[in-house]
Amino acid sequence: MRLCVFALKLRSVFHPLNTSTHYDVAIIGAGMSGLAAGIRLAHFGKKVCIFERHNAVGGLNGFYSLGGRKYDVGLHAMTNFVRPGVKGTPLTKLLRQLRIDRDEFALCEQKQSRVAFGPNGETSLRFTNDFAVFESEVARQFPAQIDGFRALVQVIRTHDEVALDTGYQSAREIVRRHLSDPLLEDMIFCPVMYYGSANEHDMDFSQFVIMFKALFFEGFARPFDGVRVILRVLVDKYRQAGGERRMKCGVARIVAQNGRAATLVLDDGTEVTADHVISSAGAAETQRLIESPITHPQSQITTGHPVGRLSYAETITVLDRQPAALGWGDDTIIFFNDSERFTYARSETQVDTRSGVICFPNNFDYGPDRQLAEGWFRCTCLASHALWADLPEEQYRADKAARYAEIQRSARRFLPPVDDATLTAATVATDMFTPRTITKFTGHLGGAIYGSPQKIRDGRTALSNLYLCGTDQGFLGITGAMLSGISMANLHVLAAK
Amino acid sequence: MTKEECKQVVLDIIADIAPDEDLTNIKPDVRLRDQMELDSMDFLDIVMELRKQHGIEVPEADYPQLASLDSCAEYLTPKFIALGK
Numbered sequence: 001m002r003l004c005v006f007a008l009k010l011r012s013v014f015h016p017l018n019t020s021t022h023y024d025v026a027i028i029g030a031g032m033s034g035l036a037a038g039i040r041l042a043h044f045g046k047k048v049c050i051f052e053r054h055n056a057v058g059g060l061n062g063f064y065s066l067g068g069r070k071y072d073v074g075l076h077a078m079t080n081f082v083r084p085g086v087k088g089t090p091l092t093k094l095l096r097q098l099r100i101d102r103d104e105f106a107l108c109e110q111k112q113s114r115v116a117f118g119p120n121g122e123t124s125l126r127f128t129n130d131f132a133v134f135e136s137e138v139a140r141q142f143p144a145q146i147d148g149f150r151a152l153v154q155v156i157r158t159h160d161e162v163a164l165d166t167g168y169q170s171a172r173e174i175v176r177r178h179l180s181d182p183l184l185e186d187m188i189f190c191p192v193m194y195y196g197s198a199n200e201h202d203m204d205f206s207q208f209v210i211m212f213k214a215l216f217f218e219g220f221a222r223p224f225d226g227v228r229v230i231l232r233v234l235v236d237k238y239r240q241a242g243g244e245r246r247m248k249c250g251v252a253r254i255v256a257q258n259g260r261a262a263t264l265v266l267d268d269g270t271e272v273t274a275d276h277v278i279s280s281a282g283a284a285e286t287q288r289l290i291e292s293p294i295t296h297p298q299s300q301i302t303t304g305h306p307v308g309r310l311s312y313a314e315t316i317t318v319l320d321r322q323p324a325a326l327g328w329g330d331d332t333i334i335f336f337n338d339s340e341r342f343t344y345a346r347s348e349t350q351v352d353t354r355s356g357v358i359c360f361p362n363n364f365d366y367g368p369d370r371q372l373a374e375g376w377f378r379c380t381c382l383a384s385h386a387l388w389a390d391l392p393e394e395q396y397r398a399d400k401a402a403r404y405a406e407i408q409r410s411a412r413r414f415l416p417p418v419d420d421a422t423l424t425a426a427t428v429a430t431d432m433f434t435p436r437t438i439t440k441f442t443g444h445l446g447g448a449i450y451g452s453p454q455k456i457r458d459g460r461t462a463l464s465n466l467y468l469c470g471t472d473q474g475f476l477g478i479t480g481a482m483l484s485g486i487s488m489a490n491l492h493v494l495a496a497k
Numbered sequence: 498m499t500k501e502e503c504k505q506v507v508l509d510i511i512a513d514i515a516p517d518e519d520l521t522n523i524k525p526d527v528r529l530r531d532q533m534e535l536d537s538m539d540f541l542d543i544v545m546e547l548r549k550q551h552g553i554e555v556p557e558a559d560y561p562q563l564a565s566l567d568s569c570a571e572y573l574t575p576k577f578i579a580l581g582k
Binding site: 044045084085087088092093095096097099101102486490494495 | 513514515516517534536538539541542545549
């Protein structure tokens with residue numbers, strides 16, 4: 001009893017403002033989508049609280065500190081970059097909707113990126129934030145395909161990819177109507193899939209269009225200090241608008257009554273209620289939270305919503321010099337594949353190093369007198385969640401070291417050669433994340449990097465006042481994630497009748 | 498409130514919502530949509546800001562009344578006056 005009283009006192013010390021238990025809107029998860037939804041709702045006077053299980057914001061696109069360095073988790077680059085004055089694109093929409101001045105993100109553009117295919121990257125397509133560069137590269141490397149490519153580009157340009165009610169169309173099928181060379185087809189799908197597809201082998205055409213526009217029509221940019229700049233802006237806006245946030249306080253259960261989310265039970269056992277609940281936890285993950293008082297909780301564990309099958313591993317190598325000084329050039333991002341066809345599917349081994357993504361965060365244009373203090377070399381590959389998930393700690397660490405070497409060896413085939421001794425001498429720190437890390441940061445079942453293959457565009461769930469935002473709603477990339485939160489807050493709360 | 502003042506209120510809201518738009522040469526009798534990049538999300542925000550900043554409710558059926566600055570003034574000025582503004 002005395003302990004209880006003490007705990008209550010502690011809570012009132014640490015949460016002096018969080019005494020209320022009823023909100024207009026409760027949001028599950030302080031990632032990009034949850035924060036964006038929160039900003040919209042708080043700005044228009046809703047009493048809103050975001051519940052986040054971790055002590056840091058960001059979810060998949062967060063950051064962490066290790067050995068005095070800050071590491072970004074998910075973000076290689078912010079996609080959808082357009083220069084000032086370009087209107088009607090996702091970036092402009094989100095800046096307006098969140099009342100963010102574009103200078104606050106302080107985005108710096110990529111230098112150049114490429115898609116490199118073949119055992120040592122023999123076929124290469126360069127692209128920048130100017131689409132004409134990509135088009136001329138296709139014309140040069142695939143002269144017989146360029147008319148088809150231009151026709152495809154026209155279809156992409158006129159497609160309404162954000163309609164909330166379109167059904168599944170195979171992107172591979174539509175692309176093949178215009179391109180007959182499987183190499184070019186795969187070289188286009190590789191970056192688009194790596195940066196946002198929750199589907200193996202193929203993807204929904206609308207999702208393909210979202211990513212194609214985000215990567216090729218628009219482009220890559222990054223704040224000098226990485227993802228934490230974007231998160232700081234979002235958190236500041238949310239706080240200024242009057243939004244509440246409870247960190248290290250996840251939602252453990254959603255109690256359903258009469259087809260509504262009646263009560264949220266938090267990790268610490270506290271109960272709160274809300275008129276609306278917006279969950280960024282994922283479709284299957286949200287469904288698992290729902291507990292109906294008339295059924296046994298166990299029966300709710302089986303869920304009809306498919307869990308994503310795709311997960312990634314990433315190696316991070318910190319260097320004592322800029323990658324260019326090592327002889328690796330100016331490329332920002334390199335998408336690679338060594339095999340005849342590009343396979344985007346669940347890995348059958350711990351990591352699938354046939355294809356992957358290299359990112360050099362140093363190679364954004366930070367201005368003439370500014371460069372990151374250290375060099376960064378990041379490599380991402382497909383990985384199997386099942387083969388990492390249950391390893392004992394010691395084995396997990398040993399396997400990480402082995403797969404780190406394997407991934408790095410594979411990626412280096414697509415870079416100008418640097419001998420092992422030089423790279424080892426230049427390396428000052430390393431880290432690696434696995435599918436297990438993704439589950440830890442995002443709560444996604446199966447370490448599913450982009451959530452479920454089945455997206456729910458209108459965000460509706462089995463409960464009338466519970467909606468999804470984020471990955472499983474289906475707007476992709478970090479710009480997409482923020483637009484997802486905005487769209488769901490608009491549709492279900494602000495514009496609701 | 499005069500109709501001119503009412504137009505200024507609407508312009509101030511648009512400047513707040515869409516700071517990247519140049520509002521210096523907006524023609525009052527031409528649809529706002531035809532003079533700048535405003536989508537349905539932006540119109541939702543004009544309605545929401547009218548409620549937040551001025552306590553004015555615009556039912557969805559009346560959204561077409563907000564098409565141009567002139568039509569905004571015709572429709573909104575009586576509402577401001579009714580609120581004693």
